[in-house]
Amino acid sequence: MSVFILRRLMQSLVLLCVMTIIVFAGVYAIGNPIDILISPDATQAEYDRAVRALGLDLPLWQQYLVFLSKLVQGDLGKSFVFNEPALTLVFSRLPATLELAFAAMLLSIVIGIPLGLWAGLRPDSVAGRSIMAGSIFGFSLPNFWQGLMLIMVFSVFLQWLPAGGRGPTANFLGINSSLFTAEGWQHLLLPALNLALFKMSLVIRLTRAGVRETLLLDYVKFARAKGLSSRRVIFVHVFKNILIPLVTVIGLELGSVIAFAVVTETIFAWPGIGKLIIDSIFVLDRPVIVAYLIVIVLMFITINLIVDILYSVLDPRVRLADMKS
């Protein structure tokens, strides 16, 4: 197991290096941030000073080396725009996004798995068919439109929930989050639902397919032949087997929810990281872009590692030491 984790960490390091090179080259190719940052009527002297202050006068490979040597010391540079350390900036916005992402994932699991089980066990019933039809909507509706509709129905017509923004936060066990205030929950519900609908449909379909497939297997029939109650057959024998694909997909989707919450954050004016990265890309604020991507990549790596470890817990046939990571 420790060999597996060590190997995984080495790979992650290589991955990070490659990623930063690509981002560096990519942002450089798009344009020169100075043209955007400095006012067009600045003198040549002012221009040169700004270029030198940001270290943009050096050739790209030297800029990269400077970046690397600072990275080793834990310094990701300062934002060109805010003149604040990029990492601090990213971390100040991250909690809001994480909160949203986890709430969305939780919603899709808590609602998606029971619905999927129902649809899998009673595929021909009206409820089963309706669930499947609903999941097609969840898949196909454009996220932004669906968000606007949610606002229209629940905020404008019914006036049950606020249309946007993040509620007040409270501190609990050292974590500052809007999850700990009632108003925070009200603000969170709509954006989380908007983000969750697609994932929920995915979980429903995956659970249903798993149930349908597993029910036909001999060991389920054997479990029934042993005289077990159908509750035990479904919740132990079937469920433990379908958890394996579910955990994989949920893990991967959690990463993508964090990284791609941009649309939802924009519609609901959620002060998350998605908005920050879009703004940074517009002004070519390279340190923030790089810092953001490093954080996201690290998060993906961590989630994948957790998924792999969960795998070995769920499926006794998987041994991490033999796994080709």
Place this chain on the structure above:
Amino acid sequence: MTEAVLKVENLQTHFFTKAGVVKSVDDVSFEVGRGKIMGLVGESGSGKSVSGFSIMGLVDHPGRVVGGRILFHGRDLVGLPDEEMRKIRGRRIAMIFQDPMMTLNPVLRIDTQMIETIQAHEKVDRETARQRSRDALGQVGIPSPDERLMAYPHQFSGGMRQRVVIALALAVNPKLVIADEPTTALDVTIQAQILYQMQKLVAEQHMGLIWVTHDLSVVAGLADELCVMYAGRIVERGPVGRLIDAPIHPYTKGLIGSVPSRNPRGQPLTQIPGMAPTPIDLPAGCPFRPRCARASDICRTTPETAEHLPGRFARCFHPHLEDAA
């Protein structure tokens, strides 16, 4: 036969498919006595496995028992409420499946799968159930049962897994065991061991055993009585020795004639001409008629089961009585 454990009378199990009604089991009657082994022989699709599942009340949708009685110790199992049937399944009637690689749940430990069976039927604590599981494993010849209880199915070989399944089936002392081709997936040497084990257990525990198979040579040395199935019906029933030496139904004769070991070397094997009929479109009258050398016009009506010789039953108008008498 003094005391019948199981008496099946005119059992009919049909499958209602879109293409039509498939009469998988059509008017099947037999009985199994205490401490007796009944061999149920037939080709694939002859209805032998469906007969077994009908007794267990585990016929899958769209199939259903549509007629007849299944008397277990005099009590009719057909139409019994689910919960009543569940108490009988595994407790009074156990079943062993064909492929030991598929019958055990891959993600649950052996002890979990054994203890849950015992606890589904008896109010005993975990520790007692565990001890009984261990004893049952020892009884079927599994070395160091204490350690093996903690193992997962994939850590066993095929033969060992089938022993585990047998131990599992027998841990609650059933009165009747239905074994659905339990040795087909195993090596010949392992097959012999399992056969010996089963024979011993039947004798020791005075249970009835139904051995479903397509392999005549396996049941020849094992069973007390044989039922030969063809196209959903029992075509011949009788004591094993006499039935194999001098079959009276033309199908049984063809089946026995095509076993290689009985022919002299160098002689071509006898074949039954034609193919087994598709179950959805059976010929009227005797289903074996199109393949039978003795068929005549009267075979267009369905032959009833008749006792042609003492203890020898067959559904045939032209039985081979010459050398059987």
